[in-house]
Amino acid sequence: MSSAAKEFPGLRFDPAPGLVPALGLLAEKVRQASGQLGRVRGEMETALRDPGAWTGLAGGASHDAVQGIYPKIWTMHDALSGVEHTLGEWSYLLTDYQRSRAALEAQAVAARARVKQAEADPDVDVGFADIVGRSGADRNAFFKRHAAAKQALDQAENELDRIIEAAKSLKRQHDDSAKTFAKQIRNLADHLPDADTMTPAGSGIIPPYYTKPPVEAEDMGPKREFNVTEPTAKDHATRAAAMAMVAGQDAYLGNERAASYMKHWLEGDGSEVQFKAGEFVDANPAFRKLLTDTILAGGPNGNFDTGWQSGAVHEDMKAPESAGKSKQLLDWYYTMNGYRYRIVGTDFKMVNGEPAGQVRVDIYKRYNWGNPEGGKHRGNIEGVPQNDLARLNETGLAHDFDITGSMTFYVTPPPRS
Known part of the structure; x- marks a missing residue:
């Protein structure tokens, strides 16, 4: 034995x-x-x-x-x-x-x-x-x-x-x-990290030390595999409805990012899409507050790491800080409503009573639809069940992919007057 x-x-x-x-x-x-x-x-x-x-x-x-x-x-x-x-x-x-x-x-x-x-x-x-x-x-x-x-x-x-x-x-x-x-x-x-990421707000290129979060249960399983089922007439009709959504997001709602990401899903090869995390932070007052609160709470410890946490743009839009800002968040809502984030602070010191050091913000989203493996119910999109959209990856008519963003910046307290 x-x-x-x-x-x-x-x-x-x-x-x-x-x-x-x-x-x-x-x-x-x-x-x-x-x-x-x-x-x-x-x-x-x-x-x-x-x-x-x-x-x-x-x-x-x-x-x-x-x-x-x-x-x-x-x-x-x-x-x-x-x-x-x-x-x-x-x-x-x-x-x-x-x-x-x-x-x-x-x-x-x-x-x-x-x-x-x-x-x-x-x-x-x-x-x-x-x-x-x-x-x-x-x-x-x-x-x-x-x-x-x-x-x-x-x-x-x-x-x-x-x-x-x-x-x-x-x-x-x-x-x-x-x-x-x-x-x-x-x-x-x-592959050592790119020195360009030292610039304020980073270079927009994901540094090699970016590590994705563990895969969630809802994103695993045979129904999440790519091109393993023959498409039906209904699947082709669902894909046509999704293409109409792309046109609607772009031409009528002005959500260029949401339109381009959905187009990549329908026509791409499943390759990862990177975005500038600073643009998400700039557009999201609720997330900026969370980031500030995290720095103030963790900075006095010298180093801190939130680990991967879950967020949702629709919740950020409801926050008091986002009052009057919902329109600028709609593009992000349709692009990556549910997202995951990680905030890491290194080499922090207290300067003039304020924390000073380097902060890195990593953001991750698995771009897929529905929950064919079970999990929380998701509503229809323009009358199309999200599980029908999710099935397009299974039939090869679309290809799920990862969305990743990272930014690095220094927190420097203002000098005393």
Whole structure:
């Protein structure tokens, strides 16, 4: 018997391998290295912002040298921070997978016990002696007991099979996630962050350390796969209605972004679309308030990370801060109503009683429609059920895709008068 079978007598295999404590130790080492670079970076920033420290020809030459080195320290620090956050996200997800593994193992152990008990029932098998030498009434009584015993065994075996299939599905999710996080870490090593992201509000290009949130249950499942079902006449009619929505958004409502994203969904190859997160923040007063509140609450701690959180433009539009601003948010509402965001603050210090440091805002949206795998109901769009729209990806008449945006900026308190 293999070691996995011994450790998991119910499932007979490990659907979520990995050592969370070892992962934590590795993340701590990376965190320490990132912290050392962060301190160097902070000291360089302080020095570069103090013009009085660079006097004379030697001072000017030294300033130029430090200013030339600083971007490399910046990008290395962010790369290490990206590895740290990626390891943390994988650790969190692995812990969740292993909780599911424990529950499935307990179910499998109980199911195997029920199978064994059912197999031990003497009435489950039919022998020659059970048929010959019995009266008709005895035979009928035996066959009734046999049918009941066989049904109990079949039910026990079917339940065990269901649990094993669930564990296999968990193993596939685990392996896919492990590959994704490994690729992200390799990319961080092979492609350092672009120095252009150092400019205020970022460059609009998603830096390599951007890591997408774990996939939500509603965005997984066979009904979310691309081009696996033959389209019907109704599907073609739904696609025609969606094309009419594109024209309506663009020509009549003036929502150019919503129109272009839906057109990409209908005609594109599923490739990721990136946008400037600063444009979303500028258009959304409620999100700006949330961002400000997060900085004020987290800045005094030196570093902070909200993790991935959920937001909705329709809720932002109801906020008091958005009074009179709903029109500018309508384009975003039709583009990506439900979104996810993450706010990360690094190297914060208190200056004049106010937090000062670097902030990164990451935004993510999976562009798809409906909820064919279950979940919260979504209303119709222009009379078209959203599940009908969602089916277009399944039939290959549209292609779901990711929307990503990121911005990096410095928070600097105003000087005291």
